[in-house]
Amino acid sequence: MTDQAAELRNLVRLTDQKKNNRTPAPGKMRIITIASGKGGVGKSNIVVNLAIMLAQREQKVIIFDADMGLANVDVLLGLIPRYTLWEVIKGEKTLKEVLLEGPGGIKIIPGGSGIHELANIDNYQRQCLVHQLRGMGEKTNFLLIDTGGGISRNVLGFMTAAEEVVIVLTPEPTSLTDAYGVIKVLSRLGLHSKIGLIVNRASNSREANSTVQRIERVVQRFLGMKTEYLGYICDDRLVSQAVKKQEPFCLLYPRSTAARCLGNVASTILEAGKLEREPSFSADKFVNRLLRLFT
Ligand SMILES: Nc1ncnc2c1ncn2[C@@H]1O[C@H](COP(=O)(O)OP(=O)(O)O)[C@@H](O)[C@H]1O
Numbered sequence: 001m002t003d004q005a006a007e008l009r010n011l012v013r014l015t016d017q018k019k020n021n022r023t024p025a026p027g028k029m030r031i032i033t034i035a036s037g038k039g040g041v042g043k044s045n046i047v048v049n050l051a052i053m054l055a056q057r058e059q060k061v062i063i064f065d066a067d068m069g070l071a072n073v074d075v076l077l078g079l080i081p082r083y084t085l086w087e088v089i090k091g092e093k094t095l096k097e098v099l100l101e102g103p104g105g106i107k108i109i110p111g112g113s114g115i116h117e118l119a120n121i122d123n124y125q126r127q128c129l130v131h132q133l134r135g136m137g138e139k140t141n142f143l144l145i146d147t148g149g150g151i152s153r154n155v156l157g158f159m160t161a162a163e164e165v166v167i168v169l170t171p172e173p174t175s176l177t178d179a180y181g182v183i184k185v186l187s188r189l190g191l192h193s194k195i196g197l198i199v200n201r202a203s204n205s206r207e208a209n210s211t212v213q214r215i216e217r218v219v220q221r222f223l224g225m226k227t228e229y230l231g232y233i234c235d236d237r238l239v240s241q242a243v244k245k246q247e248p249f250c251l252l253y254p255r256s257t258a259a260r261c262l263g264n265v266a267s268t269i270l271e272a273g274k275l276e277r278e279p280s281f282s283a284d285k286f287v288n289r290l291l292r293l294f295t
């Protein structure tokens, strides 16, 4: 074979790989748990719209709705789940069968009452879950886990199970102290060296920056932990307009301030992954860590 032929072949191979760049290398799924000190700071809206914006950047994204209080994600998207994780644990459905198709190519696993059931899982059910998650991890770039507010046992479970944790906070002083409380609990567990921060409902970048500076200072000083500022989202009335219409704001109002802000956050999250992380997804590790706090 001539050098030129080999070169051409390589070129074709490279183009093929580019075409397939929606499929990640095996075991490279990034799991990010999104949490907050208290409810109502905008987590579910951020998770849904972030998922869509990552999908627009050629990523395969699954949302895991782990908020068993009010299943938010499906309501935000106007979807009605027929089955949830509950049926998966009972062995009546596969993970694939309970997946909901969301807009923009995203998929959703409704946790529902299955989240409660994680506390009673037996060894066989655990193995089934690991097996199915492993299969899913091979075809997915991001698993975004939406949680309820606060630090209940199940929220802690999802935080410790994920390699990456992102805390959403607003510039309000109470949100700052609540967020600090969650980070403090995480620092005691000592599993994460760095916590991501997103400031929601900021008036502008200056206000978001000062919010982040304030929390960074105390977290570094008193907890010895690092934070990674992933960006902010402006307070934008179009967000609640979209909620009322049960459509994601990034699709309904793609030119809104909130959508542009979140676009920057999506890019930052993608870049951060490229630059410094070497995510390796282990379904075993994920499920073990998750269940440790449940059972
Ligand atoms: N950036 C924003 N600008 C304006 N309103 C927002 C913004 N983010 C969230 N909201 C409002 O806050 C409400 C609660 O958001 P949600 O995502 O359900 O919070 P959480 O999941 O943290 O409980 C939304 O219904 C919306 O009206």
Ligand SMILES: [Mg+2]
Pocket: 043, 044, 045, 067, 072, 147, 148
């Ligand atoms: Mg929510």
